[in-house]
Amino acid sequence: MMSAFGKHPRFVIKEQQPLNAGPPLHMLPETFVTPQELFYVRNHGTVPSVHPAHYRLGVGGLVMRQLSLSLPTLHALPRREVCAALQCAGNRRSELAAVEPIPGELPWGAEAVGNAVWAGAALRDVLEAAGVLPGARHVAFSGLDEVERQGRRFGFGGSIPIEKALSDEALLAYEMNGAALEPLHGYPLRVLVPGYIGARSVKWLAEITVQDEPSDNYFQAHAYKLFPPQARAATVDWSAGTMLGELNLNAVICTPGHGARLTAGQHSLAGYALAYGERPVAAVEVSRDGGATWAAAELSSEAQQWSWRLWRAKLHLEPGQHQLVVRAHDTAGNTQPADLAGRWNFKGYMNNAWHRVEVIVSE
Amino acid sequence: MMSAFGKHPRFVIKEQQPLNAGPPLHMLPETFVTPQELFYVRNHGTVPSVHPAHYRLGVGGLVMRQLSLSLPTLHALPRREVCAALQCAGNRRSELAAVEPIPGELPWGAEAVGNAVWAGAALRDVLEAAGVLPGARHVAFSGLDEVERQGRRFGFGGSIPIEKALSDEALLAYEMNGAALEPLHGYPLRVLVPGYIGARSVKWLAEITVQDEPSDNYFQAHAYKLFPPQARAATVDWSAGTMLGELNLNAVICTPGHGARLTAGQHSLAGYALAYGERPVAAVEVSRDGGATWAAAELSSEAQQWSWRLWRAKLHLEPGQHQLVVRAHDTAGNTQPADLAGRWNFKGYMNNAWHRVEVIVSE
Numbered sequence: 022m023m024s025a026f027g028k029h030p031r032f033v034i035k036e037q038q039p040l041n042a043g044p045p046l047h048m049l050p051e052t053f054v055t056p057q058e059l060f061y062v063r064n065h066g067t068v069p070s071v072h073p074a075h076y077r078l079g080v081g082g083l084v085m086r087q088l089s090l091s092l093p094t095l096h097a098l099p100r101r102e103v104c105a106a107l108q109c110a111g112n113r114r115s116e117l118a119a120v121e122p123i124p125g126e127l128p129w130g131a132e133a134v135g136n137a138v139w140a141g142a143a144l145r146d147v148l149e150a151a152g153v154l155p156g157a158r159h160v161a162f163s164g165l166d167e168v169e170r171q172g173r174r175f176g177f178g179g180s181i182p183i184e185k186a187l188s189d190e191a192l193l194a195y196e197m198n199g200a201a202l203e204p205l206h207g208y209p210l211r212v213l214v215p216g217y218i219g220a221r222s223v224k225w226l227a228e229i230t231v232q233d234e235p236s237d238n239y240f241q242a243h244a245y246k247l248f249p250p251q252a253r254a255a256t257v258d259w260s261a262g263t264m265l266g267e268l269n270l271n272a273v274i275c276t277p278g279h280g281a282r283l284t285a286g287q288h289s290l291a292g293y294a295l296a297y298g299e300r301p302v303a304a305v306e307v308s309r310d311g312g313a314t315w316a317a318a319e320l321s322s323e324a325q326q327w328s329w330r331l332w333r334a335k336l337h338l339e340p341g342q343h344q345l346v347v348r349a350h351d352t353a354g355n356t357q358p359a360d361l362a363g364r365w366n367f368k369g370y371m372n373n374a375w376h377r378v379e380v381i382v383s384e
Numbered sequence: 385m386m387s388a389f390g391k392h393p394r395f396v397i398k399e400q401q402p403l404n405a406g407p408p409l410h411m412l413p414e415t416f417v418t419p420q421e422l423f424y425v426r427n428h429g430t431v432p433s434v435h436p437a438h439y440r441l442g443v444g445g446l447v448m449r450q451l452s453l454s455l456p457t458l459h460a461l462p463r464r465e466v467c468a469a470l471q472c473a474g475n476r477r478s479e480l481a482a483v484e485p486i487p488g489e490l491p492w493g494a495e496a497v498g499n500a501v502w503a504g505a506a507l508r509d510v511l512e513a514a515g516v517l518p519g520a521r522h523v524a525f526s527g528l529d530e531v532e533r534q535g536r537r538f539g540f541g542g543s544i545p546i547e548k549a550l551s552d553e554a555l556l557a558y559e560m561n562g563a564a565l566e567p568l569h570g571y572p573l574r575v576l577v578p579g580y581i582g583a584r585s586v587k588w589l590a591e592i593t594v595q596d597e598p599s600d601n602y603f604q605a606h607a608y609k610l611f612p613p614q615a616r617a618a619t620v621d622w623s624a625g626t627m628l629g630e631l632n633l634n635a636v637i638c639t640p641g642h643g644a645r646l647t648a649g650q651h652s653l654a655g656y657a658l659a660y661g662e663r664p665v666a667a668v669e670v671s672r673d674g675g676a677t678w679a680a681a682e683l684s685s686e687a688q689q690w691s692w693r694l695w696r697a698k699l700h701l702e703p704g705q706h707q708l709v710v711r712a713h714d715t716a717g718n719t720q721p722a723d724l725a726g727r728w729n730f731k732g733y734m735n736n737a738w739h740r741v742e743v744i745v746s747e
Contacts, residue, residue: 029414051392052422054561056415102465102503104562138501138562140465198417198561199467199501199691328562 028205029058035127039064039168040205043132047276050291050331053321054104055135057197062205063109063133065177065240066168069225073209078147078193082161082230085152092209095193098142103190105215105327106295107222109133110245110265113273113376114369120362123369131273131376134293136329139213141194144229145187153183153231160186161236162212162223170239176228178238179221179245181214181266183231190215190327193226215327216298218265218371220245235264250365257367270297270357271373272305272332272349281380285340290318291333292376294349301325303352305332311344312359312375318347338382345378391568392421398490402427402531403568406495410639413654413694416684417467418498420560425568426472426496428540428603429531432588436572441510441556445524445593448515455572458556461505466553468578468690469658470585472496473608473628476636476739477732483725486732494636494739497656499692502576504557507592508550516546516594523549524599525575525586533602539591541601542584542608544577544629546594553578553690556589578690579661581628581734583608598627613728620730633660633720634736635668635695635712644743648703653681654696655739657712664688666715668695674707675722675738681710701745708741 031048035041043061073092080088112133114126148160163178185191192213195202202208207224214221220240235241246262272294277283294302305318318334336345350356358364361374394411398404406424436455443451475496477489511523526541548554555576558565565571570587577584583603598604609625635657640646657665669678681697699708713719721727724737 052419053563054417054419056417056419058415136562199499200416200688325562 029056032059033132035129039066040068041127043129046130046132047278049132049134050275050293050333053136053331054198055137057137057200057203057206060135060137060197060206061109061133063111063219064166066166068204069165070204071165071209071225076209078210078226079228080147080151081228082232083154083157084231085154086150088147088151090147092195095142095210096195098146100140101143101192102138102140103192103213103215103327104136104138104325105190105213106134106136106329107219108268108271108295110218110220110370113372116361116374117365117369117372120365123367126369131275133219134295134329137197138199139192139194140196141192141210141213143189144191144193144212147193147229148186148231151231156233157183157231158233159183159235161230161232161238161241162226163228163238164223165225165227168239175239177223177240178236179223179241180232180236181217181221185214185217216267218245218268221266244368245370246368247370248366248368250363252367254367265370267298268295269371269373270302270349270351270355271295272347272357273376274307274345274347274378277345277378277380279378281378283338283380283382285338285382285384287335287337289333289335290345290347291331292347293329293331295329296351297355299326300351300353300355302330302349304350305330306348306350307334307336308346309336309338309343311377312346338380340382340384342379342381345380346375348375392419395422396495398492402429403431404490406492409493409495410641412495412497413638413656413696416499416691416694417561418500420500420563420566420569423498423500423560423569424472424496426474426582427529429529431567432528433567434528434572434588439572441573441589442591443510443514444591445595446517446520447594448517449513451510451514453510455558458505458573459558461509463503464506464555465501465503466555466576466578466690467499467501467688468553468576469497469499469692470582471631471634471658473581473583473733476735479724479737480728480732480735483728486730489732494638496582497658497692500560501562502555502557503559504555504573504576506552507554507556507575510556510592511549511594514594519596520546520594521596522546522598524593524595524601524604525589526591526601527586528588528590531602538602540586540603541599542586542604543595543599544580544584548577548580579630581608581631584629607731608733609731610733611729611731613726615730617730628733630661631658632734632736633665633712633714633718634658635710635720636739637670637708637710637741640708640741640743642741644741646701646743646745648701648745648747650698650700652696652698653708653710654694655710656692656694658692659714660718662689663714663716663718665693665712667713668693669711669713670697670699671709672699672701672706674740675709701743703745703747705742705744708743709738711738
């Protein structure tokens with residue numbers, strides 16, 4: 022296989038080992054589909070180099086038949102395609118860290134998100150080929166990467182409920198935006214779980230295990246859990262946290278940027294909004310006065326089940342300092358919490374408070 | 385329908401009426417899939433505003449059953465997807481115009497090209513539903529736009545051979561990169577003819593007509609014909625030109641740009657290559673001395689049937705003026721002509737001479 026190039030010249034590296042990177046925030050709403058070269062990368066270990074001829078996907082656990090599937094076999098299954106957003110559970114962590122520090126976690130801005138056209142086999146087709154046995158409740162995944170935690174080396178892993186694994190939208194993806202997955206995005210095969218935190222879409226997929234309980238992998242059993250604002254790492258009962266799965270309703274101002282200096286007059290705002298589960302984003306509103314008054318933003322394109330929605334708005338800004346705010350509403354009438362402090366948790370996950378951007382406007 | 389946003393902030397407008405625009409050339413090789421918002425737009429008339437509920441696609445001519453198809457009917461047909469490059473027949477015209485002026489035509493650089501993931505119904509499925517009658521040789525398309533030529537107003541049109549219309553790859557596309565087609569790209573429906581000049585992928589499709597000869601539309605019968613270098617517009621027999629269809633083998637240096645001032649040392653080159661018909665690009669070579677010596681470029685990702693291939697290379701450049709050159713080879717051993725003058729034609733079509741970029745290197 023020829024190597025692919027992978028990284029956009031404007032890709033921002035946050036950490037080299039393991040590699041974590043994302044696009045400049047203002048570029049996100051410029052395109053409905055995020056180019057693979059600009060799509061955020063959240064790794065916990067090595068980027069494996071996989072020889073396609075030697076690759077096998079193992080399927081085991083509570084199944085009638087254990088499987089070992091080659092890439093040609095996987096590619097021969099009916100091809101499914103879904104346009105879906107992925108978002109890291111730690112997206113917008115840096116806002117939480119400004120309330121109280123969050124040591125040991127990546128200080129993501131709002132750029133750990135992207136929207137792509139994924140293609141691959143239905144996870145359901147592979148599970149049905151193996152034959153799911155009664156008692157199956159969860160489907161666990163583990164990757165070929167090497168992560169080091171608590172003195173052990175292992176592949177990144179996680180699990181999803183069996184109902185989600187058998188859904189129309191869960192894929193074993195080998196393509197992203199019409200091209201083979203780049204190594205950074207999980208070549209030759211990754212799970213794609215639309216509507217769930219990115220961590221469940223395990224890259225460089227090695228093994229699928231059908232089981233009666235969630236994965237005991239570190240990243241399911243320990244990390245990626247949500248604790249209340251008063252919990253602290255040193256004293257917490259780790260078994261008590263809520264395992265993360267579905268994403269929450271979210272909206273972000275990508276431009277103008279925080280601290281932007283503008284001149285008085287009409288200004289364009291743009292950003293993205295993400296739905297919670299199966300309820301689409303119905304409306305996005307913006308405020309120029311910290312949330313006291315609101316105006317409707319314009320939404321791009323029609324709502325699709327799993328993709329994000331881009332939005333834009335024009336606001337007239339007088340001289341002075343202003344706090345721009347955005348919030349989304351879904352079709353079930355849900356909206357986002359206003360309060361950032363109430364969203365604080367010591368791992369810095371799932372921040373979906375109103376997104377606020379301070380700008381300074383001169384004459 | 386909600387309006388979509390359509391244009392990238394860095395999109396370069398070449399002409400306002402009709403709208404013609406493209407991306408900055410250096411951005412093309414940054415992403416394998418060209419975002420819809422950066423994909424070149426080549427229009428000859430208005431951009432129609434189509435109400436989806438009122439839209440109907442007519443199918444007639446040499447068919448058993450005339451059809452009038454609504455959008456829901458078209459969306460209910462089996463969904464096909466193809467990753468394909470589109471290229472304007474006038475791409476790289478400005479190089480030809482530097483040899484001898486080409487009045488009345490858009491001076492495209494090498495940016496009238498893009499690569500996208502298209503989805504829609506198979507053209508074949510619609511033709512089979514109508515029932516193609518014996519004697520059918522060509523399939524003609526006409527659009528809802530209004531073009532004015534020779535004192536008449538009509539929709540842009542063209543045709544392709546029946547064999548291509550019945551191929552696996554010919555689509556009636558309603559999606560581009562996972563989103564609805566933007567109005568600029570043909571919403572709600574366009575033809576997509578992979579491997580052919582962009583003009584045959586008629587936008588805002590109104591009518592399909594199966595017939596025994598090519599379309600008599602101005603843009604098939606008069607424009608988009610290739611004439612030999614000695615022909616001139618004033619004296620030519622328009623009926624004698626070759627109707628354009630398949631694209632030719634092509635390769636372009638997108639960066640560095642023409643006239644770039646560099647400092648001596650190692651420099652990165654990047655660009656795209658396009659295959660001729662069904663033979664993939666097999667290799668790309670670059671030269672730093674006007675074509676006297678050549679080095680292999682690295683190709684991105686595996687060859688796909690209808691998509692472009694991106695390439696990159698590193699060259700060490702000494703102080704002085706250098707002519708960088710690129711050329712592609714296909715799997716059948718074809719390569720491109722060296723000579724730009726030999727490609728000159730008074731309409732400025734199909735320039736696929738070696739692409740040359742002059743750079744000035746200082747100490």
